[in-house]
Amino acid sequence: MLISSDLTYIEGALLPGFALETDGETVTALRPLRPGETGNRHVRLLAPGLTDLQVNGGGGVLVNSSPTPEGLRAIRAAHLGLGTAALLPTVITDAPEVLEAAADAVIATKGEPGLLGLHIEGPHIAPARKGTHDAAHIRPLDQRSMAVLKHLRAAEIPVLLTLAPEVNDPALMREAAALGVVLSAGHSMATAEEARTGIKNGVTMFTHLFNAMPQMQSRAPGMIAAAILSDCFVGLIADGIHVDWDALRVALAARPRADRSFLVSDAMPTVGGPDHFNLYGQDIHVDAKGRLVNAEGNLAGAHVSLLDCVLRLHRNTGLPLAYALAMATDIPRRAMRLPPLRLAEGLPLSDVLALNGTDFAKVAL
Structure with a gap:
């Protein structure tokens, strides 16, 4: 499944044109959208939890x-x-x-x-x-x-x-x-x-x-x-x-x-x-x-x-x-001297924050 977003939080910045690939349980890839791609689902913002x-x-x-x-x-x-x-x-x-x-x-x-x-x-x-x-x-x-x-x-x-x-x-x-x-x-x-x-x-x-x-x-x-x-x-x-x-x-x-x-x-x-x-x-x-x-x-x-x-x-x-x-x-x-949490391969889908609408309401993936 491909989840596209208007904005994706990547290393301190909100960037347009990205999407997550997922097997339904974990993130398998984060990549730019290809021309003409819309994804199986679209949200306004994606970020790590x-x-x-x-x-x-x-x-x-x-x-x-x-x-x-x-x-x-x-x-x-x-x-x-x-x-x-x-x-x-x-x-x-x-x-x-x-x-x-x-x-x-x-x-x-x-x-x-x-x-x-x-x-x-x-x-x-x-x-x-x-x-x-x-x-x-x-x-x-x-x-x-x-x-x-x-x-x-x-x-x-x-x-x-x-x-x-x-x-x-x-x-x-x-x-x-x-x-x-x-x-x-x-x-x-x-x-x-x-x-x-x-x-x-x-x-x-x-x-x-x-x-x-x-x-x-x-x-x-x-x-x-x-x-x-x-x-x-x-x-x-x-x-x-x-x-x-x-x-x-x-x-x-x-x-x-x-x-x-x-x-x-x-x-x-x-x-x-x-x-x-x-x-x-x-x-x-x-x-x-x-x-x-x-x-x-x-x-x-x-x-x-x-x-x-x-x-x-x-x-x-x-x-x-x-x-x-x-x-x-x-x-x-x-x-706390902990490594960052990134939208990357292996991250559980439950740890991905997805927001939608003008009010940035949390939605389940």
């Missing part, structure tokens, strides 16, 4: 509540149906046993399609910027967590660790980075100077810029300014709720390298699932404005897919669609 580095849950399943191989597979299946081909299941601040169970589950599913590794967001964060994380489990980076990191890296599992650099032992941070763990600064009260010291101690990324960190002031630029002006990779939640579109545009325009900013969904179980779930014994629900909130009305993760973020970013900021796609495909994979 998206890569999301921050997925707390999906399909009604939360990593923290179901840190099992079955739980991870259910989350992956929910996001695959929404255009995300690969993800980092994200375990947030919890008891050490929950982190250890999540690590064991990731190791048990090593090599399964779409499950890239583990994002450990907390518990080594600043209490003052905990967000919805449980304060009872917040603690500095310690030998028990280091044992988990060593266990994961010995199994060659990609690991992303979000921590507050100002409250953790620099020697342990450097040791974790030497293991190959990607350190990301987040849920932090760090000043600009403390953030830059964190970079010297192994930080190469910042988690959901603007959220769970002090806001930038003229005399206290803080971690936000340090992140924007650095060469580090920076994650952003582009749902129009976590960050105002103008703030997002300013941040992207000020970055010294355009290829160091990427999108995450910060998705919770409501994505591809019911409109509510339980976190730390609290009911979390989607409100009338589409925000995911707890009983006090505070944000508790996001009710959005990564594809939604891509399209909202493009529509609300005017940034080129090719750039928005790069922020959800190539750039996050580089941030």
Whole structure:
């Protein structure tokens, strides 16, 4: 079968006149259309499936509540149906046993399609910027967590660790980075100077810029300014709720390298699932404005897919669609030192993103 498209995402650009050949299960070739060819099927856009580095849950399943191989597979299946081909299941601040169970589950599913590794967001964060994380489990980076990191890296599992650099032992941070763990600064009260010291101690990324960190002031630029002006990779939640579109545009325009900013969904179980779930014994629900909130009305993760973020970013900021796609495909994979996902022979057809119509709606192939 030949699937032609108006636009095909190839190495950072949207190019016309290409088509996929497929046997119905995998891509067998990507090539230019020949004169007069129309294909068996036509779509508006073809791209590799998206890569999301921050997925707390999906399909009604939360990593923290179901840190099992079955739980991870259910989350992956929910996001695959929404255009995300690969993800980092994200375990947030919890008891050490929950982190250890999540690590064991990731190791048990090593090599399964779409499950890239583990994002450990907390518990080594600043209490003052905990967000919805449980304060009872917040603690500095310690030998028990280091044992988990060593266990994961010995199994060659990609690991992303979000921590507050100002409250953790620099020697342990450097040791974790030497293991190959990607350190990301987040849920932090760090000043600009403390953030830059964190970079010297192994930080190469910042988690959901603007959220769970002090806001930038003229005399206290803080971690936000340090992140924007650095060469580090920076994650952003582009749902129009976590960050105002103008703030997002300013941040992207000020970055010294355009290829160091990427999108995450910060998705919770409501994505591809019911409109509510339980976190730390609290009911979390989607409100009338589409925000995911707890009983006090505070944000508790996001009710959005990564594809939604891509399209909202493009529509609300005017940034080129090719750039928005790069922020959800190539750039996050580089941030995690992973090879790119390409439209090429052998790629499962389920990992091909096909969009159609003027609204770029996802369609099944």
